[in-house]
Amino acid sequence: MNFLQKLREDTQVWFIKNLKGDPWIWGTCIVMLFWSVVVVYSASVKDAYSQMGGNTEYFLYKHVLLCIISLVVMYFVHKIPYIKFVYVTRLALWSSILLLLFTLFFGTSVNEAARWIEIPVIGQRFQPSEWAKVALIAHLSLILARHIKGGWNTRELLLEPLALVALVCGLIFSSNVSTAVMLAGICFMLMFVGKVPVQYLLFTMLGLVFFAACAILLKKTQRSGTAQSRIATFLDNDVVVYQSQQSYMAMARGGLYGEGVAKSRQRRFLPEPQKDFIFAVAVEEYGTLGGSFLIVLYLILLYRGLKAIEATKRPFGGLLSAGLTFVIVSQAFSAMAVTVGLVPVTGQTLPFFSQGGTSLIFTGISMGMILSVSRGEIVEEKRI
Template sequence: MNVIKDWAYKNLKGDPVIWFIVFLLSMLSILVVYSSTGSLAYKMMEGDTEYYLFKHSALVMLSLLAMWVAHKIDYRYYAKLSRLALWLSLPLLLFTWQFGTNINEASRWITIPLINQAFQPSDLAKLALVITLASMLSKRQKSIDDFQKAIIPILVWIGLICALIAMTNVSTAILLFGTCMLMLFIGRVPMKYLAILMIIGVIAGGLALTFGQRTGTAVSRVQSFFDEDETPFQAKQAYIAIATGGLTGKGPGQSDQRNYLPHPYSDFVFAIVLEEYGLIGGITVLFLYLALLYRGMKAAAESHRAYGGLLSAGLSFALVMQAMVNMGVAVGLGPITGLPLPLISMGGTSQLFTGLALGIILSVSRGEIDDIGSPLANNFKAKERIKEAA
């Protein structure tokens, strides 16, 4: 036991509570995904019911590895990398809109050659935009009232990325836009400029609904949500799962609705959590996400740099807001979306980018890298001193 503690102390830096929450949710993810994919694996993989278990477990381990690598790097380095990733995401989003791979009646993916793995460019764009926005806001704090120099570049990036994402994924674009609004508010952007951003968002959203691929689906889901006489099939099955789960649930692997509920391993995985682990399990998961938000905001508050604070706050909001939307949809508090539950839903590259985001939050929570003798830290410090002297 002492050996494990010593290894964790040396290798797992940053907020230990965040590490604990991520490990708990990751283990729950493996259990729930294995339970909810049993029937699918039996049909699709000729009786190999462990296929998705091993695949998902490997992706969970990969996301944890990405999280570990990301937290070892000083968070200040991500600012330059994010701008490159943001420029790269523009042609990828355009390509996805026109030529993306259609999965579950949505063209949101690009299939990576050789490994034959689906990649969702919006995941890259979301992470890059939040990091870039944190960098831009922190550099413009002294001139935040200058609309032309400080605000316009920020508004252009937000409007462009959110509009391109909305062409194929309206719910993700709306959630990202909301995250950006919160970051601008935290970054002391005047309210009049936030109002301008809202107008830009409405215009961009209207264009996306006009030319986008999922306009009809988005409109029909909103109409179904407000129509008391029409409950979508997915929602009905989710309600049955929740109702039969009761207070303590049916137990791990004992779900019945996994055989009827569409996508019980991704969009509606929280319904399976409630069915198997009951209201107690559902509240525990909710508490873990709220604790994750609190610890992310704590890291933001304790950061000595505006960039670090905005970065941790933005990434924490993005992850937890998505979790809240997913859970809200499962229990009938919002229209159906295609948003997965971070850290729990089965996914591909989305899990990898979730791990990267959490690793960056941990990098902020550990502070600037100041290990004596570290070439990376010393090189960065030397550049910082040169800038200050200039």
Template sequence: MIKNILNNTKGDRWIWLIVILLSIISMLAVYSSTGTLAFKQGKATETILFKHMLMIFGGIALMYISHKLDYRYYAGISKVLMFITLPLLAFTLIFGSHVNDASRWIAIPGTGFTFQTSDLAKLALITYLARLLSRKQENIKDVRKAFIPIMGSTCAVFVLIALANLSTALMLFGVSILLLIIGRISIKQIAVVCLAGAVLLAGVMLLGPRRHTYYSRINAFMHPEKANPDKSFQSSHAKIAIATGGLFGKGPGNSTERNYLPQSYSDFIYATIVEEYGLIGGIAVIGLYLFLLYRCVKIVTKAPKAFGALLAAGLSFSLTIQAFANMAIAVGLGPVTGVPLPLVSMGGTSILFTSIAFGIILSVSRHIDENEQLKIEGLKESNKVVVGDLTALA
């Protein structure tokens, strides 16, 4: 059975390897950093690890299924996702579960799990923009047919996410702009989208329900010496973890700052990794994400259709930007936000949607490989015909 699965696993082999390595790093780091969480919840650390492993294996299963589906089907799926996503984001803002003064989650009845709707929104918007940009290439500069649908969907998703999760909204907006550039949208139209985004951002920052949280976090980042100790607590202990890790780290399971960092297993898991595995371990994680971006860029350049190229580009940019944003925050290069490290941080539905994104990228890669194989087989057949003709003439 395993042999059959391996034989049916297609796409870029290096991306599969990166996913496996990140999953192993995730299990080690989560097991090490959840001792305090297990104590608070009255559970064994192994129980939390087992639940996390189930999510990882479930994600790999979803990635396998996603990569087997022809990527061109995602163009039609994107319309359904956008139809579901917008009202779901609005529902989350009004009726969602409030955690840390933010309404980002919807509780799934009877399961004990929560569902972060912004994870679905990222996947929906990127696939939808890739569809619009690829299908509107002939009249890409037409304001009514192309620009208004693109701008409307981008701005609507941005503001609905930003009201509860500004960092995720900003990253998604940045990825959208990159897609517009790749999709040959004019500079003037891109400038209009950026201006609209700036106006919405100002509205969220000045009038949004979390405006005081944004102010305090930015102030703590800009002026840490003047900030309330409670506001700089996480970033301070993350820096301590990284500083004490040294070159080779304290060793697996020997982190001390995990006992102080409230989110050492999610938002600040990179600090835990550096503390235990040192600068070498931290650079290795960075290298994996850079190599992932490199492999995805190769897929983009080889994709025969615009939709496949835009799809792979958007999803890969989203994953790598999120990864580097998380690591930048851990080392003190940005204000504290709730951004997880893709496929490494402990999470529920975020792991599943990240895995689906990987599966879609691999679906594009699989299509490229199959096309190249068909070309090779076609060339062999034509060579056989030529050889046969020459033999007959002889």
């Protein structure tokens, strides 16, 4: 008992000493990652067996490794004073634009969408849009913070926030319509908070449409056609998409308390249940109570991410924390809305919960940056 008590005390001391920032954010992220391991294993058994020659633990080991990497990344990023991010936002943004352009022409197609870059030797796929989301929000926050008291001129507006938002969202639009629309909406919200004149926001919208049209014409139009088809199907009450039908059946089977851990039946019929429709598997196994608890976890992230703004004296920190928080939570609620049939099928995954290497790692980076903001003013730098 003395050994266990000492171990517990030492663990508490280590956490207090090393995990800075908002403890609610740390706790929420850790709970979701641990819970996701169980749900992803349950949901991925069928695909692992059929795709990996009967190795039903393949996706489990991969997901556990990625969860650890995500936590490690989040830990190291949160140790960096957030004010230092201002030195790399421009480089990060332009590197993401180059990667998006490369993906547009040479990307690997998955499910009829060129969203991926295949990394040589290791054979791992990388999704540039995840990097672009973090980079765009960070750089946009910096630009807006520098002009938070006004002083905009037409040249500055057109060259930096307006053109960059339109360019990045337009490039993403050609392969991932839902991500582009969500990201554009969050950027518009940040620009409105950053006091960008309304007439210039209209120019941004026109620019977004222009770049999206160019991206579609330069590559393929399948995703725009897919989006139109999904919206039309969603509005047609006589047609139910196969994925949605299986999702409704899974949640209906779950009832209030669920079927139990790893007892989902609809995972055998849902396409890639460990990704887009993992919320349906979670509700089937843990019931409406379990699904509601997951929603509460994301609401905690939303509240604490916005509350982190109080810890910073600089506009950059507040805009950065708010923007990244809205990106993560908006994606989560978009995925859950698809599962319950409130919006058309989009292909969004649950941050920190679904299987997915790129998403887990860049969500870890985002949460690390939010935690860095929640630490407050660590060092004094030139005012932004």
